Amino acid sequence: MIKIKETLRDLQDFYSLSFSGLLGIGRRPFYLKDALLQMDYAGAGSLLIVFIVDLFVGMALSLQLSAELSRLGLKMYIGMIVGISVVRELGPVVTALVFTGRVGAGMASELGSMALGNQVDMIRVFGFDPIKKLVTPRIVSSLIMLPALTIIGVAVSLLGGYYIAVFVSHQSGTFYWSSIRNILTIENVLAGAIKPFVFGYLIACICCYSGLSTKGGAIGLRHSTTKAVVMSIVMIIISDFLLTRLLLYVLGFSV
């Protein structure tokens, strides 16, 4: 019984933190300096790892498609399939997973050690709202930087796909790019562009909540960081499916 009560209380706290954190964007005072620091950490700091991971994902996808499509004599469609997969699905999801591993884990561990070191209490004693001061800048940074990183990641993936299509599968580069241009319709772009905003919000809320609820020293910190990363990954995958279903329906794709 107590466990059910605890779970309900945790959920209530999580929703409260998520809404207050988001509503904080429009309320004074604005902690612009904190938000910029977080954006620097989340965006500029993650650029290299997003670049590497997305490049190799694009290359691997192109290679797999090339191997399979060559048996059917349809290798000219590599560009189109890589483009659709990356723009609508892989780009946002892979970038969000990388973002969770680097930025989400960082948020949870930083806030966790602040909570253990009484820094969060100190913020409350000063009269700050800890959610406004700590959570809102992280939500803002995730809402801006994850979509930006996703755009870069998608571009890099397409570049990786291009390299394999042209230099390994010996396809025409011009045809590859014209296929990509053809699939960049408003529906496809929207289907991929909405996801990083949702993922960014989820990652920031889950990781901040997990970090701020840290208890029990170093073991507690390990537990909350692990929980933050695992929960974020699971929620990204589930919400990706739900969003895909919803967006395909809303944007008029037939399945």
Added chain:
Amino acid sequence: MELLRADSLKKHFEVRRTFASDHRVLKAVDGVNFSIYQDRTFAMVGESGCGKSTVARLVLRLLEPTSGSVLFKGEDIFVLKGKDIKNFRKSVQIIFQDPFASLNPRRTVYDTVSEPLVIHGLTPRQKMKDAVVEIIRQVGLGPETLDRYPHEFSGGQRQRICIARALAVSPEVIVADEPLSALDVSIQAQIINLLIELKKKTKISFLFISHDLRVVQYFSDEVGVMYLGKIVEQAKTEELFEKPFHPYSEVLLASAPKIAKEEKKIERVVLKGEVPSPIHIPPGCPFHPRCPKRFAPCDKIVPELKISQGRLVSCHLWNPYE
């Protein structure tokens, strides 16, 4: 003048149920009453886990109580909202135990000390630097430290920064939650002297939480001895140290290390057994399983905290059960 009063303050935590165990409640604070007067220091002493820090967190409204109230200048702090809570936050500050963890490593001394001034809008931006320099001077730090980060300081200096941060908003009450326990003995002396000097200058009241009795004797005006979430004895500092009434206070005082030869010899009594779990508080007097003076009613009847010979004590020896 009474600034802050805790009234029947209780904080119970529900503990997760385990296999084959009953519903369990951890009574961290169980009906505590005390007052803090202007320009006076009220100290709370007791073993680790007796609920001292929970009291500190309740007094600062960092925790909501299970029942009871904390009145600051006559107003219940748990019902304050909006501007009133902001004023309360400005009036009551805290110094935490661990100066290493309680400072943000990414903020300079200037950022740390100016932060509360900015929040409460106490100083115009153009005069901020002068105000911060003035505050850190009070705690013995120079202006050259303003742009330095916490990792560049020693433990004592960091605690000075924490004190400066607490002083920035000119509070009326400072809760010092074991402010010396993470420091070397030589540094402890410096910090306690600094607190005494500040107290003389600023007339700030303190809730001083410690398990170091020498420091409490030196710094406080009144002492509350806590055991398993309750105050078992409350008296003026000199009276308590002269003659403790409660057997637990006696043992605590006897166990404090002494150096001076002329101090009167107190027979050292070593308590047997562990502190009982606050989840399973013994029936009767909570101290009776370890008490060297226990007798018939102690394991059956809970003693009340009553006045006996001018001080509050919760023991059947001093308040015979009628």
